[in-house]
Amino acid sequence: MAGSLLLVGCGKMGSAMLAGWLAAAIVDRVVVVDPSGAPGAPQHPAVSVVPAIDAVPAGFAADVVVLAVKPQVMDGVLAGCAGLVHPGTVFLSVAAGKTIASFARHLGDGAAVVRAMPNTPAAIGRGMTVAVANPLVPEERRNFCDALLRAVGQVAWIEDEALMDAVTAVSGSGPAYVFLLAEVLAAAGREAGLPADLAVQLARATVAGAGELLHRSDTPAGQLREAVTSPGGTTQAALSVLMAGDGMQPLLTAAVAAAARRSRELAG
Known part of the structure; x- marks a missing residue:
């Protein structure tokens, strides 16, 4: 499976996906639209970079237009994309909070749109992306979008777009929760008397190692926890x-609820 792409935006997420x-x-050919010149874009004969959408080569018809810009500038970008709506072209957005309906307002009701929510581990090929398509996306184009997203990690598809707020709260924002765990674990180590640099080293290695163990194992997280918890011991x-x-469960439940609520607010 291969096709031609127009990638609008080539920051951290766009360059990682590319x-x-x-x-x-x-991909057979990728035209990257990035006013900064896309310094993060890999040097490759299939890739060309232009500074604006109106500089896309005449006659170039993308199978998929990937929108990888920040949500706050998306409306301005979409204003220049109406001319890219062609039969068979799918718009794949990786911008948080932007609904399919918001794309239809700019691109028209006939636009085929896939809304996706990746997370930052996509930068190392370990991302988690959830996607939802409108009814105008044909199966073969959906399969192509799936392949594009799987190039940077795991993918799950949903039918109910309303779930994307919870998806954003759990996996989109989730890496920040894990990084915070490493921070507070190191701080707790310092409070317990460890030198600061050793506390940071232990916390980072422990969080990263436990995450990798979870990644490589099919065992549920609860069972992995129980396996390292001796009755009456320190872990218990x-x-x-x-x-x-x-403790942790009500805190995380409240945190996810707050993130999902903010996602709904940003979507309007």
Whole structure:
């Protein structure tokens, strides 16, 4: 499976996706639209860079237009995209909070749109993306979008777009929660008497190693937790605090609810 793409925006997410597509050889040609010159774009004979949408080569027809710009500038970008709506062309957005209906307002009701929510581990090929398509996206184009997204990690598809707010709260924002865990674990280590640099080293390695163990195992997280928890031991003493009624679960539940609520607000 291969096709031609127009990539609008080549920042961290756009450049990571582009590198994945080229490595997987799933694109024949990519035209990148980036006013900065796309310094992060890989040097490749299949890739060309233009500064604006109106500079896209005449006659270039993209199978998929990938919109990888920040949500706050998306409306301005879409204003120049109406001329890109052609039969068979799909618009694939990776901008948080922008609904399919918001794209239809700019592109018209006849535009085929896929809304996707990747997360930052896509930069190392370990992302988690959830996607939803409107009814105008044909199966073969949906399959192509799936391949594009799988080039940077795992993909799940949903039918109910309303779930995207919760998706954003769990996986889109989720890496920040994990980074915070590493921060506060290091701080707790310092409070317990460890030198600051050793506390940071232990926290980072522990969070990263446990994450990799979870990644490589099919065992549920709860069972992995139980496997390292000896009755009456040190881990159980710590978990009795973290799993208390006012511990980690209610905090994360409230955090995810706040993120999902903000996602709905940003979507309008």
